[in-house]
Amino acid sequence: MTIRDKAYIAGIYEHPTRKAPDKSLAQLHAEVAIGAVADAGLTMADVDGFFCDNDVPGLGPISLVEYLGLDVRHVDTTETGGSAPIVHISHAAQAIASGKCSVALITLAGRPRSAGLSANPPPNWDVPELPFEYPYRSSVLNQYAMVAMRHMHEYGTTPEQLAWVKVAASHHAQHNTHAMLRDVVSVENVLQSPMIADPLHRLDCCVVSDGGGAIVVVSPEIARSLSRPLIKVRGAGEAIRDLRGGRANILESGGVKSGAIAFEEAGVRPADVKYASLYDSFTITVIVQLEDLGFCEKGLGGRFVADGRLISGVGRLPVNTDGGGLCNNHPGNRGGMTKVLEAVRQLRGEAHPAVQVPNCDLALAHGTGGWLASRHGSATVILERE
Amino acid sequence: MEEAVKMQTPKPNVENQEYWQAAGRGVLVIKRCIDCGEAHHYPRAICPFCHSANTEWQEVAGTGVIHTYTVMRRERPSTVTAYVTLDEGPIMLTNIVDCDVDALRIGMHVKVRFADADEGIRVPVFSPR
Ligand SMILES: [Zn+2]
Numbered sequence: 001m002t003i004r005d006k007a008y009i010a011g012i013y014e015h016p017t018r019k020a021p022d023k024s025l026a027q028l029h030a031e032v033a034i035g036a037v038a039d040a041g042l043t044m045a046d047v048d049g050f051f052c053d054n055d056v057p058g059l060g061p062i063s064l065v066e067y068l069g070l071d072v073r074h075v076d077t078t079e080t081g082g083s084a085p086i087v088h089i090s091h092a093a094q095a096i097a098s099g100k101c102s103v104a105l106i107t108l109a110g111r112p113r114s115a116g117l118s119a120n121p122p123p124n125w126d127v128p129e130l131p132f133e134y135p136y137r138s139s140v141l142n143q144y145a146m147v148a149m150r151h152m153h154e155y156g157t158t159p160e161q162l163a164w165v166k167v168a169a170s171h172h173a174q175h176n177t178h179a180m181l182r183d184v185v186s187v188e189n190v191l192q193s194p195m196i197a198d199p200l201h202r203l204d205c206c207v208v209s210d211g212g213g214a215i216v217v218v219s220p221e222i223a224r225s226l227s228r229p230l231i232k233v234r235g236a237g238e239a240i241r242d243l244r245g246g247r248a249n250i251l252e253s254g255g256v257k258s259g260a261i262a263f264e265e266a267g268v269r270p271a272d273v274k275y276a277s278l279y280d281s282f283t284i285t286v287i288v289q290l291e292d293l294g295f296c297e298k299g300l301g302g303r304f305v306a307d308g309r310l311i312s313g314v315g316r317l318p319v320n321t322d323g324g325g326l327c328n329n330h331p332g333n334r335g336g337m338t339k340v341l342e343a344v345r346q347l348r349g350e351a352h353p354a355v356q357v358p359n360c361d362l363a364l365a366h367g368t369g370g371w372l373a374s375r376h377g378s379a380t381v382i383l384e385r386e
Numbered sequence: 387m388e389e390a391v392k393m394q395t396p397k398p399n400v401e402n403q404e405y406w407q408a409a410g411r412g413v414l415v416i417k418r419c420i421d422c423g424e425a426h427h428y429p430r431a432i433c434p435f436c437h438s439a440n441t442e443w444q445e446v447a448g449t450g451v452i453h454t455y456t457v458m459r460r461e462r463p464s465t466v467t468a469y470v471t472l473d474e475g476p477i478m479l480t481n482i483v484d485c486d487v488d489a490l491r492i493g494m495h496v497k498v499r500f501a502d503a504d505e506g507i508r509v510p511v512f513s514p515r
Contacts, residue, residue, distance in 0.1 A: 123397075131396035131406075132428035135509040136481045137458070142467040145456035153454070153492045197456045197467075245426030245434040246476025250454065250469065373454075373469070374479070 004265055007093035007104075008223035009231040009383065011040025011216030012344045014337075018180050018329060020210040021114040025057045026067045028109035028212050033068055036214035041226045042103060047216075049074040049101030051092055053084035055110055055332050064107070074101040080238065080377025081369020082279065082334040084108070085215065087379045089340065090236035092217040102219040109212030110332015129375070140281070140333075141205070143371040145197035148284035151251055152199060154299065157287065159199055161302030163190035165283035166203050166326050168310035173323025175352040180207045181327040204283040206325035206335070213337040215344075229348040230386035234362075235266025242375040253368055254378025255292035262380035263294070268362060270294040273382075275346045275357045276317055277339035277365040280324040286310075289366055290317075293380065312355040321346065321355035336367035336379065347385040361385045393481075393511075395503035401431050404443055409508045414448040414498045416474060417441050427476040446474055448498025448510070453477050457487045470496055470512050484513045 013035030020028060029052070037044055050072045056064045061075040076091045078084060085108050092104035123130060151157045167187055173179040185203060193202040223230055238261075241254035263269060270293060278289045287301030295317060296304040309315030322328045322342040325335040343363040345351045363383050370376030398406040408415040418425045419433035420440040426433070433441050455468035466482040482490060483501060496512040503509050 125397045125399055128401070128430070129428055131398060131402060133479055134396050135393045135503060136467055136479055136511075137394060137461075137465060138467065138479060142456050142458055146454040146467065146469060149456055150454035150492065195457075195459045197458050197460075200456075243477070245424070245430075246428075246472075246478060247426070248477075250477075 001097060002265055003090065003093035003097050003236060004234055005232055006097035006220070007217050007233045008220060009215060009233065009344050010218045010223055010226055010228055011036040011042065012213070012341045013039055014213045014329065014341045015109070015211035015331065016178050017211045018178070018209040019113050020111050023111070025109055025111060026064065028111065029056065029064055029107045030068055032109060032212045032214035033105055033107050036216045037105065040216040040218070041228060042216065044068065044070065046103045047105045048072050049092060049095055049104035051076045051088040051104060051106040053077060053108065054079045055108065055334065072101070080240070080379060082281070083336045083367030083369035083377045083379040084334065085336040085340060086365055086367045086381050087238050087377070089215065089217060089233060089381050090238060090379065093233045093236065096217065096219050102222055104217040106215040106217065107212065108214070108332060108334060108337040110334065111210040112333050113208050113210045140371060141197050143373040144282045144284055145200045147250055147288065147373045148199050148282070151284060151287065154251065155302065157302035159191055160187050161306050162199070162204055162283040162287070163187040164305045164308065165280065165286045165310065166190050168305070168308060169280065169320055169324045169326035171311045172321045172355050173327035175354040176323045176328055179323040179328040180209055200282055200284070206281050206330045207327065208333065209329050209331050211329060211331040213331065213341050215340055231344055231347050232384045232386050233381065234268070234384045235262040235264070235382040237261025237265070237380045239378045241378060250373045251288065253288050253292045253372060254376060255289050255366060255368065255380065258378040258380040259293035259366065262382050266382040268382065272362055273364045274360045275321070275343065275363040276319050277343045277363070278319050279335050279339060279366060279368045280320055280326045281330070281335060283326070285368060285372060286319065288372065289368065293364070293366060312357055318355070318357050321351050334369065336369060339365040339367055340381065343383055347383055393501045393503040393509040395505055395507050396509070402429055405429055406507060408445070409500055409510055410506065412500050414446050414510050415443045416446055416472065416476065418444045425474045425476055427472070427478045446472060449473050449515070450496060452482070452490065452492055452494045452496060454492055455482060455490055466490065468512070481511045482513065483511045
């Protein structure tokens with residue numbers, strides 16, 4: 001069974017805060033949930049499916065469903081790191097298509113900025129790879145940096161090309177009043193910022209923000225009963241990628257698989273996509289995804305992004321017109337949610353006028369959650385304005 | 387030259403304790419599947435390629451080349467995180483120690499050595515050779 005044309009995104013909400021010292025995690029989930037349900041023109045009583053990942057407090061969906069006062073008949077908590085909200089759209093569409101629910105609420109929230117970076121849980125030694133990574137201080141930062149270093153070695157990608165991803169994000173973020181970083185930066189600004197983990201400079205890295213977002217996915221019948229633009233789920237794919245016993249190519253992400261599945265289901269090609277939200281935990285993340293999703297040949301991602309080619313109105317593929325994780329928002333260290341929100345705004349024609357893509361009728365949102373060089377979950381969704 | 391930092395201490399479990407016992411003797415071991423012949427890392431009781439439980443520990447010389455690396459500049463002293471491609475095939479996450487960090491290159495030949503963590507545990511790391 002395909003999910004193509006079986007579900008619509010009716011409501012979205014992005015929390016305006018980027019720092020929430022006075023709000024609990026559950027409270028943030030509730031605020032985004034209420035915001036997205038209201039955006040759809042529905043009430044919380046209409047919600048009969050709930051989707052979240054492991055970032056929720058307490059007993060996963062059990063605690064949150066109680067806190068939110070929901071009466072649901074379907075729950076799903078698939079955990080694929082930062083790509084989870086994109087997986088949840090696919091799973092919500094599957095549940096709707098098979099009659100398990102008709103109004104699916106997906107929430108994400110986090111407050112790492114207020115909690116501080118020292119809030120790491122103690123190591124769980126049952127995680128099989130942990131003893132072989134923990135002694136070496138393996139982290140998100142050094143894992144992505146090692147991909148960037150190898151990409152430069154193998155394909156001649158330059159620090160200037162990496163920097164163009166940030167430059168484009170900053171051009172977009174200047175128009176977003178909620179963005180954490182709103183100053184337009186140059187390639188030189190990126191290269192002159194402190195080196196954090198070779199070859200990544202401070203400005204090659206995303207922001208750390210509190211906040212969250214939510215999405216409401218509904219059946220075609222309900223979508224047509226609401227006075228909102230019809231944003232259809234056209235195709236979706238998901239993949240887990242890992243080191244394969246030490247034999248994997250670390251430059252190839254799960255996007256190769258999740259993207260191919262999504263394009264196949266949607267029946268479209270990368271050249272048809274008018275706008276793309278690509279996970280941008282670091283500048284290298286965007287370059288690898290452009291290649292693996294088929295927007296350019298493997299190894300040519302650096303050339304693809306150079307000279308402002310990701311800037312709306314300037315380049316051939318506008319990417320992350322909200323400023324992305326690099327400048328706007330990366331709530332709970334998980335960027336998949338904001339990727340979908342901006343794609344929906346573009347399809348509705350509700351993006352900021354300075355970055356709105358004309359006649360934007362087909363958009364892609366893609367996430368890479370976890371560690372690019374070791375193990376990660378990838379998810380791709382292709383959305384269409386009807 | 388930068389001084390090696392104290393290693394964070396892993397806690398072995400029943401599946402991998404032989405790896406850590408070998409490291410304590412100054413020996414690097416990897417897992418090889420008797421049925422399909424493939425070596426893998428990190429070590430598993432069940433082969434990740436053919437899913438046979440017929441796997442064995444193999445002592446290796448601990449020689450290889452740097453597949454990729456990064457210098458964590460915020461740490462004092464800077465630590466170098468790397469994947470090293472062992473001569474037997476698998477890539478292995480590690481740190482590069484006792485090196486001029488600015489002279490490191492992908493493809494550089496390296497050899498294993500062992501750095502101390504707490505509780506008598508020793509951890510395989512690599513240095514240029
Ligand atoms: Zn085998």
